[in-house]
Amino acid sequence: xxxxxxxxxxxxxxxxxxxxxxxxxxxxxxxxxxxxxxYDERLHMESDPDxxxxxATELRMLGGKIELLSANLEEPDSAETxxxxxxxxxxxxxxxxMSHCESVNxxxxxxxVESFDRHYAVNxxxxxxxxxxxxRQLPSSGGAIIALTSDHTVGNLPYGTTKGALDxxxxxxxxxxxxxxxxxxxxxxxxxxxxxxxxxxxxRGLALQPTGRLGTPADVANLVRxxxxxxxxxxxx
Numbered sequence: 001x002x003x004x005x006x007x008x009x010x011x012x013x014x015x016x017x018x019x020x021x022x023x024x025x026x027x028x029x030x031x032x033x034x035x036x037x038x039y040d041e042r043l044h045m046e047s048d049p050d051x052x053x054x055x056a057t058e059l060r061m062l063g064g065k066i067e068l069l070s071a072n073l074e075e076p077d078s079a080e081t082x083x084x085x086x087x088x089x090x091x092x093x094x095x096x097x098m099s100h101c102e103s104v105n106x107x108x109x110x111x112x113v114e115s116f117d118r119h120y121a122v123n124x125x126x127x128x129x130x131x132x133x134x135x136r137q138l139p140s141s142g143g144a145i146i147a148l149t150s151d152h153t154v155g156n157l158p159y160g161t162t163k164g165a166l167d168x169x170x171x172x173x174x175x176x177x178x179x180x181x182x183x184x185x186x187x188x189x190x191x192x193x194x195x196x197x198x199x200x201x202x203x204r205g206l207a208l209q210p211t212g213r214l215g216t217p218a219d220v221a222n223l224v225r226x227x228x229x230x231x232x233x234x235x236x237x
Contacts, residue, residue, distance in 0.1 A: 001141050002094030004030045005228075006086040008073070008130070009100030009148075010055065011035030012047040014195045016148060017099035018055055019217025023225045024097075030065040032086035032093075034100070036072050045195035065090060073100055074121045079129035083137060092139040095228050098127055098147040098166075103159045116158045123162035124169065131173050135182060142181025145173055146224055149186045174237030183236040185227055189220045 005024060010017035010033040021033055033052065040047045048054075056066045067089045071082040087093050102122035104115055131145060147170050153160025166186070173184035191197070191205045192215045205214050226232045 001143055002092050002139050004090035004093050005095035006032045006093055007097040008034040011040040013051045016217045016220050019221040020224050023221030025059040025062045025064050030090045032067045032069055034069045034071045073126035079126045080133040083133035087137050094143040096134040096145045105156050107155050107157050111157050119158035119162045124165045127166050128169050135177050145184040147186045149188045189215055
């Protein structure tokens with residue numbers, strides 16, 4: 001399998017995408033890191049406009065090739081353009097890790113059509129188009145798709161609804177594309193503090209964790225690293 005990967009949603013140093021990028025870079029992967037600063041700024045969480053550049057500089061010190069790609073996945077043609085750009089810079093891609101999302105809290109009664117449509121475009125449509133574009137460029141040695149999902153729905157309706165659709169997309173890919181030596185899996189890491197938790201949320205999460213601590217982006221990265229390793233090749237769907 002090619003040791004080149006496209007990772008989406010790598011705009012903030014505290015994000016899950018950044019943790020995954022650090023883990024795969026340590027394993028010797030060449031990486032294309034996709035981000036969209038207007039979304040990161042709209043979140044009003046800890047971030048800096050220089051986060052992507054700083055991450056790339058640090059990851060390059062591990063010896064691999066690191067490319068930065070800005071992409072607004074709300075636009076229908078952005079997914080295919082992103083995959084093509086990543087493959088042009090790194091060669092055929094062996095892995096696609098989708099950690100991007102649109103996530104704005106709202107419920108049944110206060111979700112706007114505009115917000116719901118944006119969640120659908122980014123979390124579902126773009127993910128489908130990324131999977132399709134990735135599969136079309138897949139080398140004969142095969143590859144793997146990993147997507148980050150969530151069960152959070154109450155009070156976060158459009159996010160949770162579209163993550164449910166994402167699960168089905170990845171399941172379809174696992175079955176339809178297996179004959180191309182392509183594996184597809186979703187990871188549901190639970191609540192990971194990437195800057196969105198306040199003290200009350202953190203305490204409530206800790207009370208529910210039998211491990212005695214909350215998960216971190218590095219924990220998620222370790223699972224991604226396993227799934228993309230030789231030892232994880234049996235796992236699909």
